[in-house]
Amino acid sequence: MTSLATAQRSLADPSVRHPLWPPLTRGCPVTSTEEVAYPLDIDYAYDEVPADLFARPAAHGLERWAPLLPPLAAPGLGEGNTPLVELADGLWIKDESRNPTWSHKDRLNRVAVSAAVASGARGIVVSSSGNHGAAAAAYAARAGLPCAVFTSPDAPPAVASHLRAYGATVLTVPRASVRPLMLRIVDELGFQSVSSVTDTAHTGHPFGPEGYKTLAYEIALDLGRAPAAVHLPTGYGELLFGVAKGFRELARLGVTDSVPRVYATEPAAAGALTEALRTGRPVARVPVGPSIAYAIDCEISGYRGVLAVRETGGAARTVTDEQMAAAQAELAAQGLWFEASSAAGLAGFRAHGPHEADGPVVCVATSSGYKDIGTARHAYAPMDPDWQSIKTALTESEPPK
Template identity: 40%
Template sequence: MPSAEETTEASGGTTRRADRSGPPPLSLGEGRTPLVPLTDTVSAKLDFLMPTLSFKDRGAVMLAELARRLGPRTVIADSSGNAGTAVAAYCARAGLDCSVYVPEGTSPKKLEQIRAHGARTVLVPGDREATARAARAAADEPGVFYASHVYNPHFLHGTKTYAYELWEELGGRLPDTLVLPVGNGTLLLGVALAVEELYGHGLVDRRPVLVAVQAEAVAPLAAAFHAGAEELPGPAEVRHTLAEGIAIPAPPRAAQILHAVRASGGTFRTVTEDQIRAAQLDLARRGLYVEPTGVACWAAVRAAPERPGTTVVPLCGAGAKTGLATESGEG
């Protein structure tokens, strides 16, 4: 039986194979999601087909790999559901102890998924901001790694793979317009980072327009953008929305998000609850069952005049995580 460091003869010399006795790679096969047409000019990237059924796997694998190398006593994350699920899954893969702080109103299906991966769930009374505050307080304890998809830049270096994959899938170019959901803005900021890298290396000759989408019920960034502000004047009023994953009243990276959209020549759009419901049903009847947050971009595209050139929207989370949106809330 060959040893971990196996020696072979090649062309009269000795070749040593790499030591493969270490821990397995953390990857669960995230990325390389399909790009499918919705209209003649609009395509959807099916990120709800990730291992934990949301785009958050792109960044979570980076956080878990960093945590594994640092060797903390425990990992803490805060989330409205999808990021926490992704961190829980990749911590399980890495053999790391994990706790996920979530708002008390989080979808039961998302809580079930987090717990199935072996993570503890800590239900926090109040909104998403209260959850983040509780997690940050717990993360101050010794031996804790705070796997924050909002504050840790490693997460953005994971989400930027969304744009790199589009560049590969489209034969070395990017679409004219990228429509992206924005709560904390981790996908948009990762995409903006990738666009600058591709442009800076001369791999694309133009930058796509970034169109950011928020739910009308909680849209602090859209309001600031259209008011010409460079940052938020304060947190937005928290109202119920089916798009729970982007219902962030005071995103910490607000100034970066606003700058990235403006620099691209883009804009912000908001979508109503009725538009979200209609978009979810429309996609389902096309064979794509996506959670309400994940359909926000398609809702925005359907409601607005068609943009020139090609457009790509992400379908970010699977409908199995929440069920079908109904008149009274989520199914």
Template identity: 65%
Template structure:
């Protein structure tokens, strides 16, 4: 498949939409004019929307997000076949199963775009601070592009996930949590490695990252044949929910869709910086984080993207308990979809909300259950003299 040229033209500030910057280099430390010592405003990519091909959304869904290349930053890194994930219906709700991506999580959409930026910039490598999914994905896409990767992992990340990351040839450094981001900045400044994760006081991350997540919205629209009434997304820093919201907003802007969905952020109750920011009217906040087994989305540092997505869509920020996520995880597994605990947060929040919607509801399920804490540590008890009754006894 020959990708059409990107129509990306600039980076635009979410702190002040009238401010724009050249497309390159990516401003990975936030908007230089609107950010303050306490709040960093992200940037997003702007496009020449008037030139978007009229048949762009008439294509059949296929793996490789390059099918949407006019509405993505230039894709200089090769694909691993990301995208084209199934939309499954269970008991009146649709589940977008992102565990079916190449490294078993939604992060592959982001890293196809951000590693492309590293390739385009001629960077000698990429560096990421990650507890799991993001690190594995960045390592895989860096390897595919022929770039070395450094992954700064936390001591709490599952050993199996760190093994997964190392399998791609990445250098994994397990460091104290408070050293990960200062060390990342040192590697960027001293070695010139391209950062594919956050460097700022509140979260900005890579300005190109959420552009990869837009393709979830494009696919859902194609799979449903319409815009859903609501979308529930597991939320850490808010890059995913903002990307999904932006994708639907673009469909509406281009006249492809008649409206947009309400989007709901779904955070562990032990943290919840997006919910706190919306409750207090702040652009982004930092909160104390307690304990949650949903480590992939447990954040104390918030970002402005999630706040914007909820406000602009008329959605809501929801907090979910670990027990609610475990129930949703079991519900999905008993229907053939094994999700990481964090990946079940969207369905958990939808079930807990108990609200009726005038149209389809989509819950984004982000990552395979293989990424969870404690996976692989249980040894099964051997049944010494099995009978057929052992095989059919209730679970």
């Protein structure tokens, strides 16, 4: 199957269209202003979508959805088709930790790295302290492209190990230097950025969020319908936008008869999207405090998130570190181990609801517990092998009856 992608269009004014190539990674050159760099969306020839596209089950590898994705010029790693796990009372967890590099970012990078390959980029550059960098490095390696990753020296151990394993060039420079250096790598070395290079808003790669649409496709096929609501951890809002767009496409194509409300959950230490919606602005910048949710504590929002919430009738809310830790523990007690940021969607649902829903509710959990800041920093102390010590340890750990 071939891609039906036709053009890039401005999210500020969808009537403003640009050719599909090259990817406009610095925002729309027509509608962007000095205050806001507006991102691009991808349009498709929807009337040419094969009638049986959603009649078959999901499968590993985003090529399963090729007609509704930009051209997949880079090989994949079997991403997607992650499990939907039922908890109780109509609540489901979409477990994105089952992707090849243990996070949802594999979906974005399969598409964004493909765009780099198709447009002749000489390499990949990304700024990330976690999942995005690891996924970009993996898919660049798979495509045979060099990858430069600007990351924090305090990145979680699992992420640092990932980057080294994939052969990425890891660059740890002061934060203020990252954006200018990324632009020089793009302009002088011919690399393509798969993360945002704009200062006035998060624009990101225009093709990347298309990979997130496939979450919506899989959820709808697994449930046999669209859910009533979807709760997602939110940083810059690309995942939020992609999932909302996927459900809107399903309704447009007649696969489902509704679009779920999409709810963004941000750490209380940040909350840029929540602030943008509260003040009616396209983007907002907020001070960022310390948080266990390092993956989503973003100081600036993106316009994609505003659109996703408004167009689905959802909302953006914040949760505390304590609420995310409680959600993380709740999931672990069900055999599901996620980093704290990934539990934000469930934390938002538990803290804010709405708890009365006309249909199933899905919380997307984005990344494995291996990616948490504190993982692998502690070990168990040795203990005596006598029976009383063993018996005490086991009886004290028995679950409540």
